[in-house]
Amino acid sequence: MTLFNYLNLNPEEVKDSVLHSNMDAVVKSAVVLALEELMENERDNHLQAQSYERTSERRDYRNGYYERELMISIGRITLRVPRTREGDFSPSVFEKYARVDQAFVLGMLEMVVNGVSTRKVSNVVETLCGQRVSKSFVSSLTAKLDPIVTQWANRPLNVMYYKYLFMDAMYIKVRENQKVVSKAVYIATAINAENRREVIGLRVDAQESKKGWQTFIQYLKNRGLQSPKLIVSDAHEGLKQAIQQDFTGTSWQRCSVHFKRNIFDQVPKKGMQQFKLDVRQIFQALDVESARKEKERVVNKYEDESKLEKALETLENGFDSAVQFMNEPEAFRRYLSSTNHLERLNQEVRRREQVIRIFPNDQSAFRLIGAVLMNYDEQQQSHKPLKLPKK
Incomplete structure (x- = not known):
């Protein structure tokens, strides 16, 4: 049996339609005929009787048709859907x-x-x-993403111990009371017990402040987060104070990339390559004491250069918090010295956010950013674990 026989079509009429009609309309018409024929056959099977057939096996009777629209890949079509008297045919x-x-x-x-x-x-x-x-x-x-993102963002954190946390905030634009305002997006990631990166926290708040960070940390603790061994972040004063007050026994690691950038921002633009190389050498040390000796060597070498006075002062004041990662096992250090991975994640969020430019409200921002972070999490779980010791 040919396709034309199955669809009960006249081949010459179809040929004429193809030659003289819009192809989309022809394809849609063919699909409509095929689906309506399929539904007729299904109704016959349901009734266990053909049209006008008298049989003791009959379960019900035909009751005409009703129209129903259906969206398919080639567009919207309208179908004549067969029905039965009892109405139990679908x-x-x-x-x-x-x-x-x-x-x-x-x-x-x-x-x-x-x-x-x-x-x-x-x-x-x-x-x-x-x-x-x-x-x-x-x-x-x-909006269908809302319950999915909310459930993910509020999942329990007491199922494992997160030894190392990374925290950062970025700013977005949101409409509020017919005005465009800046809002802070708090994000926390961690290295979990399986040695994979994981996003463990997201919150949209008014601004980055000590109170905002304390609220964010409390949100993490309410979900079961225990005090981590080390938190890596930039040097935002409010975050530093919140970590000190809300986490017992937790050390703070200042992002070494941000720290070196702060130092280099205070030196002349030209003729400082050797100084920069010497500063970078500090963070190549094997332990804190070796790094401290290297730092003293740099300070002694350049202490008589007045143009480096502020840079050296910044180095002295921030040194201890910038080398805390050296107290951890050597295999961890490359991952703990900075928030680079979190910066890259923020860039992924920013790439989507720039398309929208201004979020209509906080919930829309939470929804989209949460979906991006969930996607990142799924990718991380499919990757091989970081090359870290499990203890």
Whole structure:
């Protein structure tokens, strides 16, 4: 039996349609005929009787049709759906295509999370399906992420001990009371017991402050976080005070990359290459005492150069907090000396955020940034563990 016989079509009519009609319309018509024929067969099987057939096996009777729209990959179609008197017949077509629709919706969400604007998503959908969806429709779909992101962001942290934490904050723009304001996004990552990086905290707050950091830390502790051995961050004064007050027995490691940058910002732009090399050499030491000796050598070497006075003062004042990573096992040190990985993660968030530019509210920011961080987490869990000792 040929396809034309199965669809009950006239080959000459189809040929004429192909030659003289819009191909999209032809394809849609063929799909409609195929699906309607499929539903007719399913109703016959359900009834266990053909049209006008008299049989003792009959379960029910036909009761006409109703129309129902269906979105498929080539666009929206309208189907004549057969029904029965008892109303307990349901074609499989809609169940199957519901899964396709769900995958399509998830595809749109993924585009948004990956930094595609709602306008562009709408254009992509129109190109693929021939059906225009509004920007507000795409935006409303993203709300489906809310319970997923919220559950992830509030998951328990008492299932394992996080020895090393990394904390940072970035600023975004949010509309609030018809104004555009800056909001701080607090992010915490950790090296977990499986030696993989993990995002353990996200919060959108008014500004980066001691109170804001204390609220963020309390949020982590409420989820079961125990005091870590070491926290790595920049030198924000409010964060330093919050760590000291809210974590017992935790050391603070100042990001060495930020620290060296602070030092080099206070030296002349030219003729300072050797000084920079000497400062960098401090952080190549094998232990704190060796680093301290190297630091003293640098200070003694350049102490008579007035143009380096502020840089040397910064080095002296920040040295102890910048070499805490050297107290940890050697295999850990390359991962603990800076917040570089968190900076790169922030850049990934920023890349998506720049497409939106201004979030309509705090929840939309939490939703999108949370989805980005969840995606990062999934990638980390699929990677090989960091080359670290487990103890």
